[in-house]
Amino acid sequence: IDYSMFLISRYMEEMAHGNSSRDGTKEAAIESMLQSSGHTILTSGMTLCACFLGMIILPQSIFQSVGIATSVGILSAIVVNLSLTPAILHTRLGDVLMKGSNSCLGSLCCQKYRNSGKDVVDPLSSPKTV
Numbered sequence: 001i002d003y004s005m006f007l008i009s010r011y012m013e014e015m016a017h018g019n020s021s022r023d024g025t026k027e028a029a030i031e032s033m034l035q036s037s038g039h040t041i042l043t044s045g046m047t048l049c050a051c052f053l054g055m056i057i058l059p060q061s062i063f064q065s066v067g068i069a070t071s072v073g074i075l076s077a078i079v080v081n082l083s084l085t086p087a088i089l090h091t092r093l094g095d096v097l098m099k100g101s102n103s104c105l106g107s108l109c110c111q112k113y114r115n116s117g118k119d120v121v122d123p124l125s126s127p128k129t130v
Helices: 002-016 026-057 061-090 092-098 108-116
Strands: none
Touching: 002 026, 002 061, 002 092, 026 061, 061 092
């Protein structure tokens, strides 16, 4: 889930910075998302996988089986997140899922305050000096 959240937040940042689907540049936002966040996810996932595969050298069979099973799970998560998430974002379903999101990344907290009429502080903006 963390990998998908990382990809989607990067996609939303790209869309907020001018790569909007109305301009026909949704593909550019997805490509930029995969180039930056995709590389990070692949690197961290492969590192985790290698660490868990290191459990194979332990003499207890329970640790060996846990290491192999966890590595397979991590590899599956990487493949799904780097293929399915961009594919969904590219379709109409992605447009429906991203509808209503803003610079607050569509969080429930921001949604609650947005509906209350209070000022919403953008967490991505730089701090202002007083």
